[in-house]
Amino acid sequence: MTIPFIKYSKIWLFISGAVAVVSVVFLLMWGLKPGIDFTGGSLLEVTFEKNRLEHVLVQKTLEDLGQKNAVIQKTRDSSMIMRVGFLTEDQHQLVLRELRAKYAIDNTMREDRFETIGSAVSKQMRTRALWAIILVNLGIIIYIAYAFRVVSRPVASWKYGALAILALVHDVLLVLGVFSLLGHMYGTEVDIPFVVALLTVLGYSVNDTIVVYDRVRENLLRHSADNFSDTVNNGLNQTLMRSINTTMKTTLPLFALYFLGGSTIHNFVLALIIGIISGAYSSVFIATPMLVLVEKWQHKKV
Numbered sequence: 001m002t003i004p005f006i007k008y009s010k011i012w013l014f015i016s017g018a019v020a021v022v023s024v025v026f027l028l029m030w031g032l033k034p035g036i037d038f039t040g041g042s043l044l045e046v047t048f049e050k051n052r053l054e055h056v057l058v059q060k061t062l063e064d065l066g067q068k069n070a071v072i073q074k075t076r077d078s079s080m081i082m083r084v085g086f087l088t089e090d091q092h093q094l095v096l097r098e099l100r101a102k103y104a105i106d107n108t109m110r111e112d113r114f115e116t117i118g119s120a121v122s123k124q125m126r127t128r129a130l131w132a133i134i135l136v137n138l139g140i141i142i143y144i145a146y147a148f149r150v151v152s153r154p155v156a157s158w159k160y161g162a163l164a165i166l167a168l169v170h171d172v173l174l175v176l177g178v179f180s181l182l183g184h185m186y187g188t189e190v191d192i193p194f195v196v197a198l199l200t201v202l203g204y205s206v207n208d209t210i211v212v213y214d215r216v217r218e219n220l221l222r223h224s225a226d227n228f229s230d231t232v233n234n235g236l237n238q239t240l241m242r243s244i245n246t247t248m249k250t251t252l253p254l255f256a257l258y259f260l261g262g263s264t265i266h267n268f269v270l271a272l273i274i275g276i277i278s279g280a281y282s283s284v285f286i287a288t289p290m291l292v293l294v295e296k297w298q299h300k301k302v
Helices: 006-030 055-064 089-103 119-147 157-186 192-222 228-260 263-301
Strands: 041-048 071-075 079-084 109-117
Touching: 006 157, 006 228, 006 263, 041 089, 055 071, 055 079, 055 089, 089 109, 119 157, 119 192, 157 192, 157 263, 192 228, 192 263, 228 263
Parallel strands: none
Antiparallel strands: 041 079, 041 109, 071 079
């Protein structure tokens, strides 16, 4: 049985475009909530043996110590994360002493984590993260243009790379849109592991797209390119089960990590799950159907 993917390509592209537009709207409305890696400052995570304190009490204590813009986030049943301005080691110990003296007399408090990043380092991280994403996308276009140089008809080889990037943009926008929504509703922050997840999604998505493109390339070399639409549709059907199996084998361990792993990797794993599923979708329903649309558009110009 051959599934007519290309026949309904306009439907898939409309849905994908709508998802991308909604993601952009979320980003314009709320943006992303940057974590300590990008803003600089200190992060302190503590766990209480019995009951977790009300965050207003902790907020008041931090304000009394000069931390007016502290952000308190509850994690697990008895833990909380405090994000504050830059703390020296003396200030760090002072915060712990004050919290223990006021609230941990009959409720032992344990420090689980303390991280500090200066503003200069956080600015450098933002710049490097942006350049990493830009260079990865340029490298993908160059590689695909070279790899597909032998099938420059009826679609130029560099256009394969450009369309793969278009699919990547959809995947990245979806991840960013979801995290923009989560940041607005639940205060979810993005950090360096989130950037790593985005780069991983870029690699996975383009890998899945290249597999489909490579089968299209083989079919073009074996047969005439006169019926380009059928050639592309056959390539999609021939690689469909491979895409499904690879995606399932990749996401099953990620779901296990998300539900059974520690809270510190939840956002990283969630970004991977969303991006990898979207990458499998975009290779079938965006990158490949766009090849046919580009080929038809070229014919109309002639």
